[in-house]
Amino acid sequence: MLALSRPGRLTDIMRHREKAMATFRSAFFPIWRVTTEWSSGIAVIILCVMGVMGGAIPLLLHLLVLALSATLGSVLVMLANAYYSVDLTDEGLLCYDAYGLYRLAQWNAITGVRPVNFLGLRYLRVYSTDTTRPRWLPLFLSDMPRFADTAFTLAGPENPLVQALPR
Numbered sequence: 001m002l003a004l005s006r007p008g009r010l011t012d013i014m015r016h017r018e019k020a021m022a023t024f025r026s027a028f029f030p031i032w033r034v035t036t037e038w039s040s041g042i043a044v045i046i047l048c049v050m051g052v053m054g055g056a057i058p059l060l061l062h063l064l065v066l067a068l069s070a071t072l073g074s075v076l077v078m079l080a081n082a083y084y085s086v087d088l089t090d091e092g093l094l095c096y097d098a099y100g101l102y103r104l105a106q107w108n109a110i111t112g113v114r115p116v117n118f119l120g121l122r123y124l125r126v127y128s129t130d131t132t133r134p135r136w137l138p139l140f141l142s143d144m145p146r147f148a149d150t151a152f153t154l155a156g157p158e159n160p161l162v163q164a165l166p167r
Helices: 009-018 028-054 059-083 144-155 160-164
Strands: 022-025 085-088 092-096 102-106 110-118 121-128 135-138
Touching (some): 022 144, 028 121, 102 121, 110 160
Antiparallel strands (some): 022 085, 085 092, 110 121
């Protein structure tokens, strides 16, 4: 079981990353769309509250706040894409859980896979016997066909993850 929260686990993560057969990143646009929708929605709420509390707000301020929220969303997406990758090794799937902690799901320890939709983004929750929390595998990887082919090659056709992947 790998986690960044325990001492010495970062070196385990780095060791597994070095042995990665393939590394995949999430596609930019799906995450950007969701973060822009949420940040713009929050900006509109803030503007409405400010308008009620302080009177009329100039149109230029509205546009400025919306532009800043879209920019902030884009920056957050770029940072998340730079940090959160999905790695396939000969040992298993190195992926993050719901808390953003990386863990290795060994191919023979994967017991089940469930699809989940979180804020409009589709994931597979990968359950295994080597940890209590499932890994969250994004189904919007930038090269999903290559991911599915590589997982098929490394894990075999009978693996629950391989069977759940869109092909």
